Amino acid sequence: xxxxxxxxxxxxxxxxxxxxxxxxxxxxxxxxxxxxxxxxxxxxxxxxxxxxxxxxxxxxxxxxxxxxxxxxxxxxxxxxxxxxxxxxxxxxxxxxxxxxxxxxxxxxxxxxxxxxxxxxxxxxxxxxxxxxxxxxxxxxxxxxxxxxxxxxxxxxxxxxxxxxxxxxxxxxxxxxxxxxxxxxxxxxxxxxxxxxxxxxxxxxxxxxxxxxxxxxxxxxxxxxxxxxxxxxxxxxxxxxxxxxxxxxxxxxxxxxxxxxxxxxxxxxxxxxxxxxxxxxxxxxxxxxxxxxxxxxxxxxxxxxxxxxxxxxxxxxxxxxxxxxxxxxxxxxxxxxxxxxxxxxxxxxxxxxxxxxxxxxxxxxxxxxxxxxxxxxxxxxxxxxxxxxxxxxxxxxxxxxxxxxxxxxxxxxxxxxxxxxxxxxxxxxxxxxxxxxxx
Numbered sequence: 001x002x003x004x005x006x007x008x009x010x011x012x013x014x015x016x017x018x019x020x021x022x023x024x025x026x027x028x029x030x031x032x033x034x035x036x037x038x039x040x041x042x043x044x045x046x047x048x049x050x051x052x053x054x055x056x057x058x059x060x061x062x063x064x065x066x067x068x069x070x071x072x073x074x075x076x077x078x079x080x081x082x083x084x085x086x087x088x089x090x091x092x093x094x095x096x097x098x099x100x101x102x103x104x105x106x107x108x109x110x111x112x113x114x115x116x117x118x119x120x121x122x123x124x125x126x127x128x129x130x131x132x133x134x135x136x137x138x139x140x141x142x143x144x145x146x147x148x149x150x151x152x153x154x155x156x157x158x159x160x161x162x163x164x165x166x167x168x169x170x171x172x173x174x175x176x177x178x179x180x181x182x183x184x185x186x187x188x189x190x191x192x193x194x195x196x197x198x199x200x201x202x203x204x205x206x207x208x209x210x211x212x213x214x215x216x217x218x219x220x221x222x223x224x225x226x227x228x229x230x231x232x233x234x235x236x237x238x239x240x241x242x243x244x245x246x247x248x249x250x251x252x253x254x255x256x257x258x259x260x261x262x263x264x265x266x267x268x269x270x271x272x273x274x275x276x277x278x279x280x281x282x283x284x285x286x287x288x289x290x291x292x293x294x295x296x297x298x299x300x301x302x303x304x305x306x307x308x309x310x311x312x313x314x315x316x317x318x319x320x321x322x323x324x325x326x327x328x329x330x331x332x333x334x335x336x337x338x339x340x341x342x343x344x345x346x347x348x349x350x351x352x353x354x355x356x357x358x359x360x361x362x363x364x365x366x367x368x369x370x371x372x373x374x375x376x377x378x379x380x381x382x383x384x385x386x387x388x389x390x391x392x393x394x395x396x397x398x399x400x401x402x403x404x405x406x407x408x409x410x411x412x413x414x415x416x417x418x419x420x421x422x423x424x425x426x427x428x429x430x431x432x433x434x435x436x437x438x
Contacts, residue, residue: 007041008144010433011168013130013155015123017046018063021056021322023260023351027175028149030238030422031429033064038430042067043143045134045158047074047126053261053296058321072133074126077118108188115187119196120178123152131161138166144437147429149173151181156204163207169436171429172208174230180221182265182342202226209436212429215372217347233428235351236420237358241326245360248330253290254405256364257332259325260352261296265340268366269304270388274395276308278402285402289313292332294325329359333410334401337377339367341388349373357382357417362410364397382414 012032016024032042042064048071063069118124146168148159156172163170178184178201179194189197205211205222211230213219223229256275279286291310293301294317305314320328329335335356339348345368353373356363363383365373374385386394404410418424 007036007039008433008437009043009142010035010040010145010147011043011045011134011138011143013045013146013148013158015047015050015126015150015152015155016052017044017069018059019055019057020050020052021054021059021319022052024052024151024175025056025059026322026351027173027235028147029059029062030236031426032067033062033238034423034426035430036064037423038427040145040430040433043141044069045130046071047123048072049076050074050123051076054319056319056321058323070133070137072126072130074123074129076125077122111186112188115189116193119193120153120157120200121151123154124157127154127157127161130158134158134162135165138162138168143168145433146170147173147433149175150178151176153178153201153204156208157200160204160207163209169209169433170207171210171212171432171436172204174211174213174218174222175235177213177218177221177344177347178204179225180218180344182340182344182348185343210432212432215347215349217372218344221344221347231432233425233432234349234420235354236422236425237354237417238422239358241323241355242330242358242360245330245358248327251290251331251333253333254285254288254402255290255292255332256334256336257292257294257328258336258338259294259329259355260350262293262298262301262338263296263340264298264300265342266338267298267301267304268336268338268388270391270394271336271338271366272301272304272308272310274391274398275313276310278395278398279309279313282399282402286313288402288405290315292317292328294328295319326355326359329355329361332359332361333405335359335361335363335383337363337365337367337373337383339365339371339373341367346371349376353377354420357414357420360412360414362401362412364401366394380414380417382412382417 014028035042114122146159148155150156159170179197205226205228211228212233213230214234216232219230219232291313292315337353339345349372363377365377365385369385369387377383377385384397
């Protein structure tokens with residue numbers, strides 16, 4: 001391990017940070033955990049009083065000891081949004097969920113306001129105070145590089161301000177796209193707002209010393225957009241979280257488990273219909289089946305589950321601390337990877353896929369058979385990929401899984417998953433930081 005006095009300093013600007021939970025926290029929490037091994041000392045800038053969809057106090061214990069952390073107060077318009085749409089003030093809002101087919105006029109208006117007045121996103125009121133704080137801080141505490149990670153893309157705007165003023169090498173990390181994100185077309189943007197989003201996006205892509213994203217398809221999309229080809233550094237899994245994979249007792253039931261929010265675009269209607277049919281056609285299947293959904297579930301999924309008489313098979317678990325989610329994954333018989341049925345599907349690789357690999361249980365992916373997620377599943381030999389509407393193939397695979405479950409042979413023989421270790425990925429980030437700061 002590199003001694004702290006010889007490490008370079010990297011300032012990481014992130015909205016999502018413990019005690020917030022969920023997928024947005026994991027990438028840079030884990031990077032921070034391992035960056036010191038590669039010669040970089042992280043300094044964290046995050047929000048005070050942010051509106052996270054999930055809280056997970058247990059993640060605070062994973063922050064490396066004595067990491068310098070600064071929190072700058074943020075004002076967010078979500079309390080106004082909740083009042084306007086009739087939601088309880090304590091209710092958590094899911095990021096990226098901006099509309100549904102049954103949206104009320106007040107919800108539609110709030111989406112219009114979010115897309116056209118809050119640019120690049122509803123965290124835009126943090127840009128100025130965070131930039132002012134960093135301007136003062138950096139005068140006395142120089143750093144060797146800056147990282148901004150989005151969404152929210154307001155973090156990139158903070159970094160842009162600092163890069164322009166202090167001339168510090170800057171790595172912009174896109175965990176999700178900006179104007180090519182799956183809900184962009186639902187924001188009801190005016191021509192002016194759409195142009196503004198594209199201008200800011202191009203400015204960030206063109207000004208950053210290095211752009212990083214998490215999938216090959218998204219890297220190509222960014223290149224087409226701004227002529228800048230990002231380096232692909234995927235998400236991953238932390239081997240320390242999965243030390244007991246393959247050693248824990250498996251669930252007694254034939255469990256199909258999905259971890260994370262299950263929104264309208266991910267609702268696998270064909271899967272629910274297939275499971276309903278198998279319950280009616282095969283003796284014992286209905287008694288053995290358990291559908292384990294961990295996290296927020298859209299009403300549309302509950303409706304189809306009810307139509308297929310699957311409510312008695314459903315075990316709906318509200319958000320759990322990350323370590324408990326990991327335990328559920330390692331115990332499950334089959335892990336469900338449900339992709340968004342949207343136009344940018346090629347590049348969608350949910351962070352949970354890598355944790356599924358770490359859990360070493362068979363993966364059943366419902367999405368596009370040629371996308372980036374499908375490629376990883378095939379190359380690691382970790383499961384099967386079925387198209388959204390391929391009823392017959394899906395039914396055959398689940399039956400195959402079920403017969404193996406009954407025979408006690410439902411296992412996975414995955415390979416080449418080590419390259420998705422969080423420590424190896426932190427090494428790749430460190431390498432990029434060394435390149436831009438030398």
